[in-house]
Ligand SMILES: Nc1ncnc2c1ncn2[C@@H]1O[C@H](COP(=O)(O)OP(=O)(O)OP(=O)(O)O)[C@@H](O)[C@H]1O
């Protein structure tokens with residue numbers, strides 16, 4: 001059988017644990033699969049940072065990128081490789097560059113997704129710029145912040161329009177707190193968003209290609225306990241709705257990998273943040289859910305590389321708007337958006353690929369996550385984040401949670417019919 005080679009590049013920054021696990025699982029499946037009568041060998045390496053000639057060819061078929069949002073040399077190299085060499089990358093760098101929270105709230109509200117009441121307010125202060133004074137004097141209107149607060153209602157959240165990592169986010173209980181928070185907001189351009197408090201469930205729905213994983217989330221806990229290990233906390237209909245909303249968001253913005261935060265209150269879901277196109281992938285926060293992420297990464301990257309999936313350079317929103325116009329109810333619209341999403345992500349072909357060419361991956365990964373190599377990867381990440389006296393304790397904690405995942409997987413397989 002003829003053998004072809006596909007090359008995978010990992011464009012990384014501080015990530016330690018998932019790349020080690022990803023590389024080791026590839027090694028353990030010998031990095032070879034059979035697909036439609038072809039033997040495909042995968043070569044994986046970490047992308048290095050160096051000067052590049054814009055005309056030099058790109059050796060990769062797919063790049064998994066984790067630094068585009070802050071490291072511009074890599075981002076520009078990736079953009080060149082897409083435009084000039086047809087590279088497939090996740091995620092789409094132009095989309096990450098231009099779609100902050102604000103754009104995502106607007107676009108999804110327009111499609112009818114459940115976004116809480118959201119306002120934008122001009123910043124309290126500014127960098128000095130040549131035309132600033134004259135512009136503000138002529139056009140900036142005084143506004144009544146208290147009146148806006150009363151329209152939105154309390155509690156509300158003040159948060160930067162392009163934020164991340166909870167930077168500058170505040171929970172605001174009343175008007176005096178709103179005025180005080182604005183006084184302190186400095187140069188941030190802020191959203192005010194209706195707070196969904198007294199909720200009964202908070203989830204993060206991670207999408208990786210056409211694979212979805214919904215995790216119950218408790219923002220009040222320290223980082224290592226925010227992702228909970230609860231299972232079976234959603235009805236099948238709710239699971240479907242959350243998956244379809246995440247699928248809609250991700251394919252609309254060209255993000256193969258993204259995480260959507262949703263809150264359920266009185267039986268209604270609210271999407272509060274889904275501009276997360278470089279989701280937390282660390283074992284120190286995901287622990288029990290970490291193997292799902294690594295396996296999902298392996299499967300999607302191999303599918304994309306093996307089939308030479310074409311990268312969508314432009315986002316093409318019109319089909320979503322057509323669906324929005326054609327249907328009246330939210331459930332019809334959402335089903336329509338999801339159909340577009342499945343088409344773009346080739347869900348059916350992907351599932352067939354997993355069932356045929358990748359059928360050994362789950363078992364290999366299950367073995368791996370019980371191995372000394374996996375434990376070392378966990379420890380390395382813990383060493384990078386925790387003080388020396390906590391390394392042993394937290395390595396053990398995350399390791400045990402991964403072992404719980406393994407035992408749940410094993411019992412699921414025993415329970416499943418042959
Ligand atoms: N409208 C809201 N209703 C209820 N809680 C909210 C709302 N907006 C934000 N929060 C809370 O504040 C946290 C941080 O807000 P948000 O996710 O928008 O900011 P972020 O900086 O993007 O955070 P991350 O990087 O964790 O995604 C949320 O995880 C949630 O706990």
Ligand SMILES: [Mg+2]
Nearest residue numbers: 165261273276
């Ligand atoms: Mg968030």
